[in-house]
Amino acid sequence: MSENTVFETDRPVFPFTAIIGQDEMKLALILNVIDPKIGGVMIMGDRGTGKSTTVRALVDLLPQIEVVANDPFNSHPSDPELMSQEVKEKILNQQPLEVLQTKINMVDLPLGATEDRVCGTIDIEKALTEGVKAFEPGLLAKANRGILYVDEVNLLDDHLVDVLLDSAASGWNTVEREGISISHPARFILVGSGNPEEGELRPQLLDRFGMHAEIRTVKDYQTRVSIVLQRLEFDESPKDFRKLYQEKQEELTKRIAEARERVKSVKLVDDYYSIISSICSDLDIDGLRGDLVTNRAAKALCAFEGREIVEEQDLIRIMPLCLRHRLRKDPLETIDSGEKIQQILEKYF
Known part of the structure; x- marks a missing residue:
């Protein structure tokens, strides 16, 4: 494993390659990582079918990308469409940029998040007294060039869903307040999951998701037993369980990275x-x-x-x-x- 690859984490995540079944959901997620312009995935299915587990397991597989160091927007060092205004100004002024290799980021959007938390806020007082655009980046900034995951997306406020889908479609987030406007790149893969019993998304919102995976509860008792035993083993010793799948995880990460180029x-x-x-x-x-x-x-x-x-x-x-x-x-x-x-x-x- 390369020095930059972080396999062990503070909170061990269930390995993606260990997940039994749910091939449709896994394929949709992988294809969106290969080509983010597909437009994200909506995963709908019964409770307890591993939707959140699978999405969070994707983190281990995400390949590395180049980002500008100390930039809150994960700016690309050479693509103007994926860099913040500050980075563009540095390039125009021929200032040197420190570039880092980091894993593609995944951001969880909590259900109770406010629009300010999602889009970011402008400090009006600082802007008026110091004459600078004081911007506090939100979750959309953090998710730029990464994945934004919304669990129970069908319970999210419609206004916030509109904001997310507009940003995902345009690749930009604009915050306006008291005549001050700030824009930054917000290109991310939007992944939503939900239970159809708790309400459907409006058709015009569903259409904005590139792909749609339907998840069903496993009926075969042998498969159910395998999944239960596997989960119990992971809960007992997460690090040891992850080591069993380390080689498969690295192989799949390499395959995804090669596919992104191919x-x-x-x-x-x-x-x-x-x-x-x-x-x-x-x-x-x-x-x-x-x-x-x-x-x-x-x-x-x-x-x-x-x-x-x-x-x-x-x-x-x-x-x-x-x-x-x-x-x-x-x-x-x-x-x-x-x-x-x-x-x-x-x-x-």
Whole structure:
């Protein structure tokens, strides 16, 4: 393991590679790390199905990135779209930048968070008396170039959800108060989880998530026993349990890092562009987000599997994840959204 890789943490996290089942959720999370422009993941499922455990387990797998030292926004040292105004000014003034290698950050958004805590605040008194833009960064600043995780996102105040989705879509967060305006980059992978029994998200908000994973409670008793024994073993001795999966964790981290580079050169043949858009049209999906997300996710899956040309099987695997939450809900229909997509896929493939 490299010197920069931190495997042991103060609060041991369950290893991602030890999680049994829930392949759909794990794949969606990995693909978003490979290509953050997919637009995040909405994970909906029953209570106690490991949604939060899986998302937090992702932290160990996140590859390292270059950031400007002592910058609260995790600014990129060379990409203007991912750097704060202060860093841009330093570059314009030809001041040297100290660059560090650090793991991609993951930020938890607590349910009771206020808008100030999320977006940041401007110290008006300091701005008026000292003439400087005194900005106290919020969670969006900390999550820049990382992952923002919202557990029970369907219980979050609609106004805050709008703020999060707007920032995720634009890549910027703007705070305005008393005529003073401050903007900073806020490009993050938005991951939300929730239990459908506690309420659904509005369709226009669901559409803003790139992918949607549905989690079901495991029914097979042998699998349930395996999961229970595994969890008891982890709770008994977390560090020893993590050591058993250390090699697998490092292999998957390396695979993700390589895929992040490879995805830039992955090709999608022209026929597949037509097929993707035809399927979205047949499913009567509003807007073009479904088409765009499917294209990106197919390339990310192809890169993750070490290939450079998207295959038919890639589309079949990722289209239900990218499209099921965008279908219009018809109360008179008895067919499940996943089955509806499968029927359309069988028509084309």
